[in-house]
Amino acid sequence: MSAAHEPVWVGIDLGTQSVRALAVSGTGEVLGTGTGKLTSHRDGPRHEQDPASWWAAVCTACGQALGGLGEATRRRIAGVSVDGTSGTVLLTDADGTPRTPGLMYDDTRAAGYVDRVNEAGAAVWQSLGYRRMQPAWALPKLLWLLREYSADGAVLAHQVDVVNRALVGGPVCTDLSNALKTGADLVNESWPAEVFDALEVPAEVLPGLVRSGTPLGTVCAEAAQRTGLPEAIPVVAGCTDGCAAQLGAGALAVGSWNSVLGTTLILKGVTERLLVDPLGVVYSHKAPDGRWLPGGASGTGAGSIARQFPGRDLDELGARAPDFEPAGVLAYPLASTRGERFPFVAPDAEAFLLGTPRDEYEHYAALLQGVAYVERLCFDYLASLGAPVDGELLLTGGGTRSRYWCQLRADVLGRRVTLPANAEPALGMAVLAATPGRRPAEVAAEMVRIAEVIDPRPELAGRFDEPYLRLVDELARRGWLPAEMAAKAADRASDS
Template sequence: MTERLLVGIDAGLTNVKAAAFDLEGREIAVSSLATPGVSPAPDREEQRHDDLWETVADVVSRLLREDAVDPTAVAGVGVAGHGHGLYALDADGEPPRRGIKSTDSRAAEIVDDWKRDGTLEAVREKLGWEPFGADPLSLLAWVKREEPETYAAIDRVLFCKDVVRHRLTGRVCTDEMEASVFPDSGGTDASDVFGELGLEACADVLAPVVSSTASCGTITAEAAAKTGLPAGVPVATGLHDVGACAFGAGATRPGSGVVIVGTWGQSIGVRQSPAPATEPGLSRRYLDGWLTYRGNRSAAACVDWFVEECCSDWQREATERGLDEYALYDEKVADVSPGSDGVLFLPYLRGSVANPNARGGFYGLRMDHTKAHMLRAIYEGVAITQCDALRELVATDELSDVRLTGGGARSDVWCEIFADVLDARVSTPDSTEVGARGAALCAGVAVGCYEDATEAADRAVSVGTEYDPSRAARYRSVRDRFDRVRTALEPTWVA
């Protein structure tokens, strides 16, 4: 009998990936393509629903053409995707406009207005979190103001992964984690919150909610023809990619921490109950508990930007030597001491969640500094920002374990820096595609391969490399200097 496989689809901001796993969580094959998108104006990032679906279908069909993958062995499919942003359908099930990604900042002015007139504070008390420039609520307000015809046409609000699952199954729904962005998911009076925001017409636009680890439909004949997946295979509702990465990294118990070093950076703490509204971060329902997380809008994206703009010779060298790019970068920064000989980097190339006008840049450069100093400073700036966020979400002495995931976790040097800055042991999961694995594990629970999420994680996730802090004392002074420079520059951050 052919061993059963689980397929996870992860529609991220940079890449769309599909991966097949066996029931022990071993990665059988992976397929990836760049995420489609358009940028109609500065600080605006959009995606056509059709383009997203075509990319997903292509990625899945490539996966299933791999010799190691038998399509008839696929027992279930799960889906993850970037959170926040705005994807909508009209009453006919068609998108009234392009989807808006979570890297978009068009609604920042509206959020500023809400902050000035007290709306933001009032809404935070009711929601438990504060809207920002790329969440569905602020983007709905922007659409109402700038595109009233589109606003009037919105019948259902989805999230990125829901668009994919809708095309796979024909079912319109979302999961508890994504739904907890909306006020009525936590017992809050939805009409009251939407009234505060001037969005009364949107009080009931959220798609129906189905558990992340439940089957919400099966692969349709049309989707089977596009993807190669067998018709009738169950599809799990899945998770926002932050939750999928946490699940795929094995973090299901309270006290677990996860740091995602991806295009966005995310610092995540698993909790038994939601964080109070007075605490930082966003609390979302997650499996049998809650996640609290805080984002950094540009993490590994800072490295990509720097290398593309300043280090094309490194890219050529990696290709010529057949090296993973991060293995080459580790060679380049190996001789640079902690603290980058005085160079600091503020990783706010896309602003920050708290302040969309925040700006990134280098500070402390001298003539004797090199590109290697600058790259290590990027590693350190991102690590300081994300470790500070994790400390705010979960006290260091309450962390039972910390897992590092995302593309940046391919760098041993960067992982060591995270351990040093956090002053705690950190580890990397045994798979690079943890988001896709988290989505696949949702499918595994949905079809009965695992009893529950904790059993799935315990069985299918193991630790890869562990990193112990060895330069924590040195990094305390680097963090202090980073904080002083950031505080001094904040008054200059204007629109």
């Protein structure tokens, strides 16, 4: 199909500070971009947004993204999909009018309901692999909302549901991805009635459920006028922002992984079967094709560097990092001062540095290496659960701005890494908009462009094994990493 006739897909990402919209061709060319600002209200554990602002920002972002397209290009727009922040919910009236503020993904005012939620849903949560809900998850928030506001005639809505309803002009189902933290049974693709009965949540409060990638309806006339989207194009059920970023990276084949290195480190992969983690470190979303998207978020990442070297020229520090391969000191670089979530759970874990660096350049190199060691430990942990980990590894996030760090990670992991040209969540939503009737991996192969492929340097093979295993042993000695996991990491190192 010629470029002049290929379809155009629109992806919309509902973030915390803004809404981002992209118009993308079937071969991955970004044809238009737009942004609409959002404002939050924070007060201690509370974090709210006005749900009406989401739709207003979507209209602004779409207007910018589509406003510069020619009429012929606009006629080729064939679908739209929306992602949202995970665990952001509110109550609406039956007609969709917001009854409450939007309680954001990190709002923890409902912490007092967590024990009740985990007692009622213990068997289901265990079967889904995550074992326990956390204070910021959506189901505790739902109980809080039903207590604080009238439950009579109330309907639960996720952030994406508000926008999708405005797009189609009527009620919509919610996607399984956004519904995970609200208690949806992703195996049976339904709300577990026995859990919600025990929690005294009326069935009529809960929306219908569909997989991500399912058409929800078509753009209505009013939405077309407000956004510039063509009337009657399909609105496709989206997912959470984290899954959207994975789609945007193109990590959709079984055994492939997206490693997102920003302030913290997040890994998302693809498996045929649901991973059940006895420690509850890893939990899985369901992919549009019925496969599973396991992942976890570490407390380590580039935030550790910002904390240790505030305001410094990192390019200048990085220019000397190759002089220390490996560094003579060993770093466990947490982005904050305390707490680890993946590849082990240790609320009392603290960042540490073993040894005294000769200068700030060696200290900096040790931090880069420490993050790479934790990344390697994450893969060792995933392998211990039976996850396939030897497929394509796509690196995204702010950490990829350092070409050296990407090379170092390839060396420490002993595997090829791939850098997508653009892996933002809005691109993932454009990919998802194009998936009905097709496998997501096939669509992503056409739409996700690759910037660079980096192979490990053969002359450094095995050079980082010894410091990596020293870090593993130290984490186990401090009681944070289970001893059996440390042993499995050593076994994998000896087999490599």
